[in-house]
Amino acid sequence: MIISFKIGERSVEADLNQPMDISIPLRSGPENVNAWYVDPPRIEPHREGDFTGSIREGASTNFNDISFNPHAHVTHTECLGHITPENQSVNQTLKHFFFHAWLITLAPEKKGDDHIISRKQLERTLKEDRYEALVIRTLPNTRGKLNRQYSHTNPPYFTEEAMELLVERGVEHLLVDLPSVDREKDEGKLLAHKAFWGLNAKMRPGSTITEFIYVPHMIEDGEYLLEIQFAPIENDASPSRPVLYKIR
Ligand SMILES: N[C@@H](CC(=O)c1ccccc1NC=O)C(=O)O
Numbered sequence: 010m011i012i013s014f015k016i017g018e019r020s021v022e023a024d025l026n027q028p029m030d031i032s033i034p035l036r037s038g039p040e041n042v043n044a045w046y047v048d049p050p051r052i053e054p055h056r057e058g059d060f061t062g063s064i065r066e067g068a069s070t071n072f073n074d075i076s077f078n079p080h081a082h083v084t085h086t087e088c089l090g091h092i093t094p095e096n097q098s099v100n101q102t103l104k105h106f107f108f109h110a111w112l113i114t115l116a117p118e119k120k121g122d123d124h125i126i127s128r129k130q131l132e133r134t135l136k137e138d139r140y141e142a143l144v145i146r147t148l149p150n151t152r153g154k155l156n157r158q159y160s161h162t163n164p165p166y167f168t169e170e171a172m173e174l175l176v177e178r179g180v181e182h183l184l185v186d187l188p189s190v191d192r193e194k195d196e197g198k199l200l201a202h203k204a205f206w207g208l209n210a211k212m213r214p215g216s217t218i219t220e221f222i223y224v225p226h227m228i229e230d231g232e233y234l235l236e237i238q239f240a241p242i243e244n245d246a247s248p249s250r251p252v253l254y255k256i257r
Pocket residue numbers: 045080188189190191192193194195196197198199
């Protein structure tokens with residue numbers, strides 16, 4: 010199916026039969042991507058008394074329980090509720106699912122023992138005045154991102170000033186291939202998350218951050234139609250499947 014749509018006054022098309030999935034799937038066990046010091050996710054037959062929800066073990070159907078943490082184990086979209094005492098649900102935050110997005114690629118800069126995405130670096134790369142959604146692929150970009158064990162590795166993160174620039178450029182939905190936009194160990198400061206959601210300025214409760222994406226090499230930097238779908242769970246974050254479509 011080819012769809013025609015408008016971005017502002019510009020008429021464009023996209024082929025819905027050519028989706029580019031940029032999610033990391035969830036699988037059972039230690040091969041799954043992991044962060045935040047938690048055990049691997051589990052997908053296993055439901056057990057109750059002498060019932061085991063597996064056809065191989067005599068049940069009429071396969072009937073698995075799934076145990077995972079959206080922040081630790083899978084591509085997930087999160088809302089302001091990730092960092093506020095009030096319960097806020099991503100399922101109430103995101104009410105439409107197609108966005109005008111740009112994909113950019115950056116090599117985080119070394120700063121002491123850290124690797125950071127800085128404001129300067131973003132200023133050099135961001136050519137548009139305004140963005141609705143921004144997808145950031147970091148280098149090196151290998152399939153290792155699909156099952157990396159991130160705990161205690163101090164992954165790259167965004168500086169507060171970098172996030173302020175994204176807010177200035179109107180970015181409502183930010184997607185990154187890292188476990189977090191903040192430093193792994195920052196004593197709970199969460200400066201980048203707070204800057205993005207405007208906790209010390211104008212609050213941006215409709216904005217979302219999607220972490221743990223994986224953008225394969227063959228997808229070129231540029232402009233896309235982005236679809237973000239997620240499981241309708243009332244929680245600060247939910248596992249999501251962002252998909253890009255070429256705009257032409
Ligand atoms: N850096 C924070 C922890 C943190 O950022 C975090 C902890 C658990 C799950 C997700 C986190 N950050 C992510 O988006 C800290 O050191 O307290």
